[in-house]
Amino acid sequence: MAPIVSVRDLTKTYAGGFTALDGVSLDIEEGEIIALLGPNGAGKTTLISTICGITMPTGGTVEVGGHDVVRDWRRARDLIGLVPQEIALEPFSTVWNNVRFTRGLFDRPRDDAHLERLLRDLSLWEKRDAKVMELSGGMKRRVLIAKALSHGPRILFLDEPTAGVDVELRRDMWRVVERLRGEGVTIILTTHYIEEAEAIADRIGVISKGRIMLVERTEDLMRRLGRKELRIELAEPVETLPDTLRREGLERVDGGQALVYTYDTHAERTGITALLADLQAAGLQLADLSTSNSSLEEIFVGLVKEDAA
Numbered sequence: 001m002a003p004i005v006s007v008r009d010l011t012k013t014y015a016g017g018f019t020a021l022d023g024v025s026l027d028i029e030e031g032e033i034i035a036l037l038g039p040n041g042a043g044k045t046t047l048i049s050t051i052c053g054i055t056m057p058t059g060g061t062v063e064v065g066g067h068d069v070v071r072d073w074r075r076a077r078d079l080i081g082l083v084p085q086e087i088a089l090e091p092f093s094t095v096w097n098n099v100r101f102t103r104g105l106f107d108r109p110r111d112d113a114h115l116e117r118l119l120r121d122l123s124l125w126e127k128r129d130a131k132v133m134e135l136s137g138g139m140k141r142r143v144l145i146a147k148a149l150s151h152g153p154r155i156l157f158l159d160e161p162t163a164g165v166d167v168e169l170r171r172d173m174w175r176v177v178e179r180l181r182g183e184g185v186t187i188i189l190t191t192h193y194i195e196e197a198e199a200i201a202d203r204i205g206v207i208s209k210g211r212i213m214l215v216e217r218t219e220d221l222m223r224r225l226g227r228k229e230l231r232i233e234l235a236e237p238v239e240t241l242p243d244t245l246r247r248e249g250l251e252r253v254d255g256g257q258a259l260v261y262t263y264d265t266h267a268e269r270t271g272i273t274a275l276l277a278d279l280q281a282a283g284l285q286l287a288d289l290s291t292s293n294s295s296l297e298e299i300f301v302g303l304v305k306e307d308a309a
């Protein structure tokens with residue numbers, strides 16, 4: 001099946017000369033949830049805005065549902081719902097009218113039942129007659145989501161959806177995302193939180209300095225990167241490792257006072273039992289043992305550092 005979003009060699013250099021996207025290519029399949037992960041300023045928002053036809057590319061192409069987002073922007077945009085990072089709402093208008101107006105912009109027939117369901121899902125129904133300016137920041141974010149979904153888009157973009165939102169909104173949001181997933185809606189979100197990406201995304205793309213560094217199925221990425229460290233404090237330091245202990249992943253550290261064994265938490269065998277047996281056989285006395293997660297956060301920081309190196 002043709003991808004629903006196809007990005008080819010996309011570049012964006014802003015008027016001031018700054019290159020925010022530097023040759024990005026990415027295919028997104030219909031119905032998948034993809035998380036774009038990257039530090040501040042990596043180019044995530046620029047990528048989303050360009051796919052949505054809001055930012056003009058300086059090179060390359062983007063097709064959404066087979067429509068070029070520049071030449072055929074209206075048809076491409078019609079398939080898209082965008083929840084932006086910044087709150088941009090009509091402050092004097094009510095919640096209901098804000099959402100209904102957006103649906104109207106997409107030339108959809110009136111469908112109050114659809115809008116009611118959306119507002120209920122987002123715990124906004126009680127506030128439907130309130131003016132947007134009277135709402136809290138969290139409520140305004142809910143309105144942004146309702147607006148983005150008002151015309152029943154096939155693709156939903158969520159730009160940093162959970163930055164600074166409370167637990168309830170996060171929960172409501174993920175409930176809506178689950179429902180949309182069930183309906184086959186494609187979801188593209190940007191986030192700083194790798195745990196969030198891991199929890200909901202089918203694939204994770206890592207962006208740094210305007211480039212896609214990797215795109216992988218979440219489970220493959222986690223398997224590849226899901227490593228843990230076992231630290232073995234020795235009663236007496238060892239000068240060199242006996243041959244019977246030499247193996248992949250084992251290192252002498254702190255002048256031989258400790259050994260660090262890195263293993264794959266997903267592997268069928270971690271090799272820990274054999275290692276401990278070999279340590280005993282080699283006559284090494286253990287003073288202490290501890291394990292630490294190579295946390296997903298650290299992995300991410302590591303990836304970005306790698307790029308900077």
Ligand SMILES: Nc1ncnc2c1ncn2[C@@H]1O[C@H](COP(=O)(O)OP(=O)(O)OP(=O)(O)O)[C@@H](O)[C@H]1O
Pocket residue numbers: 014015016018019020038039040041042043044045046047
């Ligand atoms: N209109 C603009 N003019 C000039 N530079 C811009 C413009 N918009 C963004 N940039 C720059 O492009 C780079 C990428 O910005 P972008 O907002 O895409 O990053 P991001 O990954 O979404 O970051 P964040 O997580 O902070 O939102 C940044 O260095 C930013 O300063």
